[in-house]
Amino acid sequence: MISHIVLGLGSNKGDSRRIVLGAVDALREVLSDLRAASLYETDPLHVTDQSRFINTAVFGLYPGTPRDLLSRINEIEGRFGRDRTKELRWGERFLDIDILLFGDQCIHEPDLEIPHPRLKERRFALQPLLELLPGALEPQTGLPYKSICDGLPEQGVTLHQYCL
Numbered sequence: 449m450i451s452h453i454v455l456g457l458g459s460n461k462g463d464s465r466r467i468v469l470g471a472v473d474a475l476r477e478v479l480s481d482l483r484a485a486s487l488y489e490t491d492p493l494h495v496t497d498q499s500r501f502i503n504t505a506v507f508g509l510y511p512g513t514p515r516d517l518l519s520r521i522n523e524i525e526g527r528f529g530r531d532r533t534k535e536l537r538w539g540e541r542f543l544d545i546d547i548l549l550f551g552d553q554c555i556h557e558p559d560l561e562i563p564h565p566r567l568k569e570r571r572f573a574l575q576p577l578l579e580l581l582p583g584a585l586e587p588q589t590g591l592p593y594k595s596i597c598d599g600l601p602e603q604g605v606t607l608h609q610y611c612l
Contacts, residue, residue: 451551453479453510453517454580456564456573457503459528460492461540464502465609467528471543472506474524478517479508485576491604493570498540502608505548505576514550518560521545548577552587563587568596571603 455475459467465487472484485505492498510517529542548564555562563586567573574597577584584593 482508
């Protein structure tokens with residue numbers, strides 16, 4: 449079964465713009481009909497003593513399972529220098545790719561939660577998602593993500609580069 453996928457990408461270590469754009473290109477090998485949102489520059493949320501992030505989102509079609517996609521994403525993160533054993537949680541990273549949405553599936557496993565468990569708290573993930581899917585609904589409640597995003601504080605999200 450082919451599913452509609454939304455992934456969130458972020459980087460604040462190294463040449464973040466180049467890394468995120470390279471990861472979008474790498475994801476073209478994984479998702480068909482890939483569309484990418486603009487790049488956003490964002491303040492870090494939890495560990496604030498670090499560089500700003502470059503964030504975006506991509507939307508595409510995927511024929512496999514969520515677990516297969518997670519494996520492919522982890523491989524791409526590694527290609528761009530990510531080593532989870534050397535990272536501080538919510539700290540600097542070369543590349544982070546999160547599965548934001550996988551069709552309308554809801555998955556709650558120790559190492560895989562879909563929709564992303566903190567998506568509704570993160571303007572840096574919601575703004576690019578809404579650029580791609582303005583009418584997207586939260587699958588558990590049916591609430592429009594636009595309403596959720598509009599209720600969040602500003603969080604230091606600014607447009608960095610319009611449309612990839």
